Amino acid sequence: MEVISVQTSTNSYQVSIDKQIRFKVNDFIKKKYSSIFIITDSNVEALYLDDVVSTLQKANTVNYTIVPAGESSKSIRVYFDIITQAIQCGLDRQGLIIALGGGMVGDLAGFVASTFMRGIDYIQMPTTVLAHDSSVGGKVAVNHPEGKNLIGNFHPPQAVIYDVETLHTIPLMELRSGYAEIVKHSLIHTPSFWDEMKTVNVTKPLYDEDLMKHLVKGISVKAKIVEEDERETNIRQYLNFGHTLGHALEAELGYGEITHGEAVAIGMLFAFRVSSYTYNVSLPYDELFTWIKKNQFPTNLPSVPITKLIKRMKKDKKTKNQSIQMVLLKSLGEPTVTSVDDRDLAYLLEKFMRELVEK
Missing domain, CATH: 1.20.1090.10 (Dehydroquinate synthase-like - alpha domain)
Structure with missing residues (x-):
């Protein structure tokens, strides 16, 4: 396994890269959370959601939401819908969000995490090569019709868990x-x-x-x-x-x-x-x-x-x-x-x- 440490003024976290680590997610969660809320998209759902949910459920209460695949989901409307679902699922300030997907999901889920109840922890689980960039650094955002990433925040993740096997199913x-x-x-x-x-x-x-x-x-x-x-x-x-x-x-x-x-x-x-x-x-x-x-x-x-x-x-x-x-x-x-x-x-x-x- 390759591990890269990121140390910033607000947080320190590790980027872990290996095969099949989607089945070891619990090993990377360093504290106890009241519940876990996974945000993924309609493409990733069919491929990897069950793997991650079944692993997490051994030690956690898990809920999830699925957004349509594609950049159009990185919008205020979808963001608001996710916030509503998170509230209805009972996610609270001691909860954890997991972003399971590519750059769109990571940006969207990170922005949800940065603003939900004034900010809660989240973990990035990228499933595309592009997300190697967007999952690191803590820049999270949604798009505005006038421009990309104009509504956003800085909110570093608690960890980045990168399973390279997921890269073989992307187009x-x-x-x-x-x-x-x-x-x-x-x-x-x-x-x-x-x-x-x-x-x-x-x-x-x-x-x-x-x-x-x-x-x-x-x-x-x-x-x-x-x-x-x-x-x-x-x-x-x-x-x-x-x-x-x-x-x-x-x-x-x-x-x-x-x-x-x-x-x-x-x-x-x-x-x-x-x-x-x-x-x-x-x-x-x-x-x-x-x-x-x-x-x-x-x-x-x-x-x-x-x-x-x-x-x-x-x-x-x-x-x-x-x-x-x-x-x-x-x-x-x-x-x-x-x-x-x-x-x-x-x-x-x-x-x-x-x-x-x-x-």
Whole structure:
């Protein structure tokens, strides 16, 4: 088993990664809770809910709720419905919430935990590669129609329990979505491990050992940054590399039309272009584009007016005084946050979106 410790100013917890640890959940619960409330989605329910419930019921009172799979469930309406169900199940301030699922479930369940009776404990049990990123660090949220994750909180989990066997049942689009975030970590980390990640092809079978190695690398980058800047006042913003355009695409195309990682992959490619323009540096743009195509990411997107994308980008949490702030690279492993002029952004974005379709 691989174990990564995360120490922040408000909490310390461990990320445990291994095979079949969904059957050992009780070993990771370090104190007695009045009851446990599991939040999962309609896809994960059929695969892993019974495994976790039957294990927990040996020592706990367990209830659960199932939300529809997909990003559209990360909403205030679903959040409110879950709060109602939790109250009706008798969950109280001494209770525990378990987020069993991917990034959407983790964000949603974490936000429920952060606000239920002013905040209770929760545990992350990620079932996707993408959730290696979202399950660590304590950022929890739901979406607003005007933008992604605009309603949220900082609420670190008590533990992250990562059973890599669950990754073999996710579809290709979810697998590549998660690997986009690992690639992000490889590009912003010093030293960069992009040379290793660029050889990964998720369209072919991945061994558990490789999955664990890649997850550990990605989570270690995230953990180190979170330890230094838990509440995103400084270097934690670097984790948003590729997300400024990525979030705008998700919102403008409609949540669920493109996965988070697919949008971030395109966002990273664009960030390379803006970085090269801003700092006159050479970055492996063609290598990243080749990796994106090799792993069958969608690049032929529906036409979106540039003005609408820029308007969405201005609602990004990094925006200051209506000036778009992007995470750019001065070189591999050297990220920085830079204000980008609207006219330069419009010029570069129009050219980029046109080339994306033509390539």
